Amino acid sequence: QPLKPLCCFQKDPLEDVESWGESVDKVLGCKAGQIAFRQFLKSEYSEENILFWLACEDYKKIKSTAEMISSANRIYSEFVQTEAPRQINIDWGTRENISKNIERPTLSSFDTAQKLVYSLMARDCYPRFLKSDIYQGLLRRVLSIPRHWLKTKHISSYNLFYK
Incomplete structure (x- = not known):
């Protein structure tokens, strides 16, 4: 398509x-x-990686607390929580840390997960993309x-x- x-x-x-x-x-x-x-x-059925990465990039630009809370919850429910519709492949500890802090999100709430997803894309997906x-x-x-x-x-x- x-x-x-x-x-x-x-x-x-x-x-x-x-x-x-x-x-x-x-x-x-x-x-x-x-x-x-x-x-x-x-x-490759891994579109969630770039969608999460882009969502995090947008999230870090948010100025309003209310918008940040809303966006954090959307990112969490779409990508991070267990059984999320577009669940990203991150380790249990990172997922757990985000889950514990989702009630009081900060602009860096998803940084560790974003770095993990970036590394996955850079190491695994990107070389295949070039070919x-x-x-x-x-x-x-x-x-x-x-x-x-x-x-x-x-x-x-x-x-x-x-x-």
Whole structure:
């Protein structure tokens, strides 16, 4: 199933897509990279990893206490608690620590779990992503775009996620 169209890249899309081969941080630091990596993780039945990681990134930006409590409970019930619909793979101690402190969440409540999930994605998922048809196909499509389109920003309407 194709992804939603990508509206634009921050810079040269060839540089963006090629840079994803450098590190998982380059993938996660780019909206298009997040979309492609999420599609890959979904194909491996491990989409919860990037969804949790992204939820934690958003959570750390929250300013209001009420919003933080609400968001912490949503993240906990969706990803952390035992039998959660998108339960992440973390150790018992980390899960237990979050459970004990969920009534009084802080902006760092999910940091340990987020680091564990990040490590899992970087160590296990990311190398497979680079070899995947999703990444390799996207790289081929970017390489096939006429260079003058890249220089004139016509790429903003070029949908790389459809074949």
